[in-house]
Amino acid sequence: xxxxxxxxxxxxxxxxxxxxxxxxxxxxxxxxxxxxxxxxxxxxxxxxxxxxxxxxxxxxxxxxxxxxxxxxxxxxxxxxxxxxxxxxxxxxxxxxxxxxxxxxxxxxxxxxxxxxxxxxxxxxxxxxxxxxxxxxxxxxxxxxxxxxxxxxxxxxxxxxxxxxxxxxxxxxxxxxxxxxxxxxxxxxxxxxxxxxxxxxxxxxxxxxxxxxxxxxxxxxxxxxxxxxxxxxxxxxxxxxxxxxxxxxxxxxxxxxxxxxxxxxxxxxxxxxxxxxxxxxxxxxxxxxxxxxxxxxxxxxxxxxxxxxxxxxxxxxxxxxxxxxxxxxxxxxxxxxxxxxxxxxxxxxxxxxxxxxxxxxxxxxxxxxxxxxxxxxxxxxxxxxxxxxxxxxxxxxxxxxxxxxxxxxxxxxxxxxxxxxxxxxxxxx
Amino acid sequence: xxxxxxxxxxxxxxxxxxxxxxxxxxxxxxxxxxxxxxxxxxxxxxxxxxxxxxxxxxxxxxxxxxxxxxxxxxxxxxxxxxxxxxxxxxxxxxxxxxxxxxxxxxxxxxxxxxxxxxxxxxxxxxxxxxxxxxxxxxxxxxxxxxxxxxxxxxxxxxxxxxxxxxxxxxxxxxxxxxxxxxxxxxxxxxxxxxxxxxxxxxxxxxxxxxxxxxxxxxxxxxxxxxxxxxxxxxxxxxxxxxxxxxxxxxxxxxxxxxxxxxxxxxxxxxxxxxxxxxxxxxxxxxxxxxxxxxxxxxxxxxxxxxxxxxxxxxxxxxxxxxxxxxxxxxxxxxxxxxxxxxxxxxxxxxxxxxxxxxxxxxxxxxxxxxxxxxxxxxxxxxxxxxxxxxxxxxxxxxxxxxxxxxxxxxxxxxxxxxxxxxxxxxxx
Numbered sequence: 001x002x003x004x005x006x007x008x009x010x011x012x013x014x015x016x017x018x019x020x021x022x023x024x025x026x027x028x029x030x031x032x033x034x035x036x037x038x039x040x041x042x043x044x045x046x047x048x049x050x051x052x053x054x055x056x057x058x059x060x061x062x063x064x065x066x067x068x069x070x071x072x073x074x075x076x077x078x079x080x081x082x083x084x085x086x087x088x089x090x091x092x093x094x095x096x097x098x099x100x101x102x103x104x105x106x107x108x109x110x111x112x113x114x115x116x117x118x119x120x121x122x123x124x125x126x127x128x129x130x131x132x133x134x135x136x137x138x139x140x141x142x143x144x145x146x147x148x149x150x151x152x153x154x155x156x157x158x159x160x161x162x163x164x165x166x167x168x169x170x171x172x173x174x175x176x177x178x179x180x181x182x183x184x185x186x187x188x189x190x191x192x193x194x195x196x197x198x199x200x201x202x203x204x205x206x207x208x209x210x211x212x213x214x215x216x217x218x219x220x221x222x223x224x225x226x227x228x229x230x231x232x233x234x235x236x237x238x239x240x241x242x243x244x245x246x247x248x249x250x251x252x253x254x255x256x257x258x259x260x261x262x263x264x265x266x267x268x269x270x271x272x273x274x275x276x277x278x279x280x281x282x283x284x285x286x287x288x289x290x291x292x293x294x295x296x297x298x299x300x301x302x303x304x305x306x307x308x309x310x311x312x313x314x315x316x317x318x319x320x321x322x323x324x325x326x327x328x329x330x331x332x333x334x335x336x337x338x339x340x341x342x343x344x345x346x347x348x349x350x351x352x353x354x355x356x357x358x359x360x361x362x363x364x365x366x367x368x369x370x371x372x373x374x375x376x377x378x379x380x381x382x383x384x385x386x387x388x389x390x391x392x393x394x395x396x397x398x399x400x401x402x403x404x405x406x407x408x409x410x411x412x413x414x415x416x417x418x419x420x421x422x423x424x425x426x427x428x
Numbered sequence: 429x430x431x432x433x434x435x436x437x438x439x440x441x442x443x444x445x446x447x448x449x450x451x452x453x454x455x456x457x458x459x460x461x462x463x464x465x466x467x468x469x470x471x472x473x474x475x476x477x478x479x480x481x482x483x484x485x486x487x488x489x490x491x492x493x494x495x496x497x498x499x500x501x502x503x504x505x506x507x508x509x510x511x512x513x514x515x516x517x518x519x520x521x522x523x524x525x526x527x528x529x530x531x532x533x534x535x536x537x538x539x540x541x542x543x544x545x546x547x548x549x550x551x552x553x554x555x556x557x558x559x560x561x562x563x564x565x566x567x568x569x570x571x572x573x574x575x576x577x578x579x580x581x582x583x584x585x586x587x588x589x590x591x592x593x594x595x596x597x598x599x600x601x602x603x604x605x606x607x608x609x610x611x612x613x614x615x616x617x618x619x620x621x622x623x624x625x626x627x628x629x630x631x632x633x634x635x636x637x638x639x640x641x642x643x644x645x646x647x648x649x650x651x652x653x654x655x656x657x658x659x660x661x662x663x664x665x666x667x668x669x670x671x672x673x674x675x676x677x678x679x680x681x682x683x684x685x686x687x688x689x690x691x692x693x694x695x696x697x698x699x700x701x702x703x704x705x706x707x708x709x710x711x712x713x714x715x716x717x718x719x720x721x722x723x724x725x726x727x728x729x730x731x732x733x734x735x736x737x738x739x740x741x742x743x744x745x746x747x748x749x750x751x752x753x754x755x756x757x758x759x760x761x762x763x764x765x766x767x768x769x770x771x772x773x774x775x776x777x778x779x780x781x782x783x784x785x786x787x788x789x790x791x792x793x794x795x796x797x798x799x800x801x802x803x804x805x806x807x808x809x810x811x812x813x814x815x816x817x818x819x820x821x822x823x824x825x826x827x828x829x830x831x832x833x834x835x836x837x838x839x840x841x842x843x844x845x846x847x848x849x850x851x852x853x854x855x856x
Contacts, residue, residue, distance in 0.1 A: 028574065136724075146456065294735050307722050
């Protein structure tokens with residue numbers, strides 16, 4: 001059986017998809033019983049030179065060439081911007097074409113709407129490549145943990161920031177120099193905000209939360225902190241206490257009966273002995289904790305032409321099977337439930353806190369009094385002299401809530417001679 | 429829709445399956461649209477007390493109670509021995525019941541035959557729990573890497589031996605003491621041969637090779653070395669050179685055009701910086717290298733009641749979907765191809781070699797001459813005094829084939845005053 005594919009976009013991922021389809025055509029045919037053939041590509045820029053694959057299909061810049069082509073049953077959208085992709089996908093689904101996309105921003109923000117359109121038209125909408133590049137985490141959550149109750153999903157899901165943090169840790173680079181190196185290597189864009197401020201990870205974490213918990217959080221439901229304020233000293237202190245610093249997306253059930261969900265993207269201290277601490281440079285990993293399965297981790301490349309294209313291919317071969325069996329139209333994720341968004345008092349975690357305080361008699365007494373008043377207790381403390389007659393106090397605390405932390409932040413803000421230099425959660 | 433389940437076996441995994449089905453009944457119903465209900469269990473020993481689940485189904489010791497029960501559509505075989513399990517599964521498939529099993533020995537040795545019977549009867553035969561306990565590696569290989577060309581699968585797939593090696597490394601236990609601790613903790617059986625001699629890992633590696641390469645190797649096609657000969661000194665030396673020692677199952681394409689496959693279970697030196705080196709104690713991990721996807725690793729519990737039961741549950745929910753969609757009878761693994769079994773000359777690897785040699789003038793000259801004659805060159809060397817006037821020579825080599833190693837082994841065996849104390853491959 002021949003299945004026609006139309007591509008919107010022939011950039012990095014799009015070219016990779018064509019290349020794999022051509023290189024492994026025999027194997028795909030043998031394993032799926034279908035021939036996946038690229039019939040047409042629509043691109044923004046017709047002038048751009050395309051290499052790396054056999055150019056045996058028309059390339060135009062008119063969406064209708066794909067939408068109105070009856071030979072095309074599957075549309076691959078890897079073109080990019082939010083509004084353009086939304087229209088392409090909606091029009092394709094409405095034209096009863098199956099869709100594969102890698103657009104995480106779109107799926108995170110308007111996925112529910114598009115899933116409903118796909119279902120109404122009896123076609124598939126898959127997006128494995130939207131989260132963690134080559135790591136097949138969405139299909140695994142959908143197919144292998146259906147019967148388990150997942151308590152937490154935690155991931156290193158932004159390669160750019162993980163590369164920067166790895167370089168700061170292992171090669172003692174400053175944040176600025178590590179960012180520069182990431183840009184030089186093509187791991188960071190000229191404007192790196194989306195990656196280093198945590199937004200890219202936040203979109204991916206929303207999609208992971210859809211699959212792991214059946215919830216549909218909005219971006220506003222998340223706490224998002226990036227890595228831009230991290231200093232070399234913070235990382236050195238964390239390392240000295242036995243922790244790596246990682247930007248994690250963490251979604252977990254909290255509160256009584258675990259009926260609430262806490263979703264945040266933040267730098268976390270991860271014990272060196274934990275598998276997440278061993279994920280270096282541009283790699284990604286997603287940790288899943290389930291009542292039955294315990295702790296599982298999937299590790300791999302979080303980006304890159306061929307790894308990401310391979311995730312698109314896994315969507316394509318699954319659609320091919322659905323077409324062959326005449327079973328399309330089931331949602332990628334079948335899990336739906338309501339959980340409250342956690343209150344600050346329900347968000348408990350051990351903390352890594354750095355305070356700069358005037359090195360005067362009674363200063364430390366005053367600081368410890370503030371924490372005692374907020375009922376936050378320390379497990380580890382280290383004081384060193386800092387610049388200009390101040391002292392640097394690094395404290396690891398026992399579990400404390402965001403509400404308690406808010407109290408401390410306010411108290412410190414209103415006090416003289418004391419500054420909350422850094423505050424990160426400790427992953428356990 | 430109600431789907432009836434019959435269990436052969438109510439031991440660790442069987443009880444776990446019942447417990448998860450009962451505890452998460454609502455969630456499973458919501459997500460699959462079906463009710464999975466245990467209708468009957470057949471056990472060997474009726475006297476045994478069963479706890480941990482609600483006993484709301486009959487338990488007998490007559491297989492016919494399940495085989496002839498028209499309410500039972502799925503059989504879960506977690507009863508054990510090879511011949512008994514073979515008969516149960518064959519009879520169940522022939523009675524047009526879907527089957528889930530965790531029996532790796534059986535699937536590795538007679539899987540092809542059973543898969544054909546399942547196909548002929550239009551029913552499913554799934555066995556995710558047979559490999560790496562809670563890690564969903566088989567379904568991932570089947571569903572997410574269909575379009576990729578896999579070059580290597582390497583795994584820590586025996587929890588017992590990994591526990592022993594971890595204890596030898598981190599707590600400096602001797603092999604005997606580490607084994608004793610594993611037995612005390614329930615990670616090793618009274619007769620540990622199956623685990624420590626590599627057979628358990630070999631069965632799992634055969635199944636991984638079915639899925640990753642589409643080949644059907646026999647046990648004879650594998651090279652199998654266990655961990656029983658490993659000494660504390662070998663591990664210390666490996667550590668000093670920057671390597672952990674792990675029992676790995678490695679299946680990889682080798683030779684010209686990668687048309688051969690090398691499949692072996694052996695202790696390997698794994699660089700401390702490699703993700704496989706961070707897999708400790710009873711945990712498992714499977715590393716997959718694909719042309720497109722690059723390097724992916726799945727990590728998690730390799731055994732245990734609930735993790736293994738969760739893999740059975742993933743099979744059950746997938747069968748439930750097949751029943752609901754009326755699409756059963758497709759093989760779990762659709763990949764078939766012919767690859768030659770690699771010749772010794774095609775099996776290349778860097779080596780870690782330990783030689784004991786009489787500490788006399790010219791001894792080292794003679795040793796290095798043997799390696800030069802076999803065209804094996806060293807990358808690192810360390811000589812230390814050993815007992816009774818001998819010297820211990822630890823060498824890391826550049827890539828050398830099994831054929832070259834055979835030459836060295838024969839040469840040393842025929843020489844006086846020199847002994848090949850250890851020889852392991854280096855993973856890279």
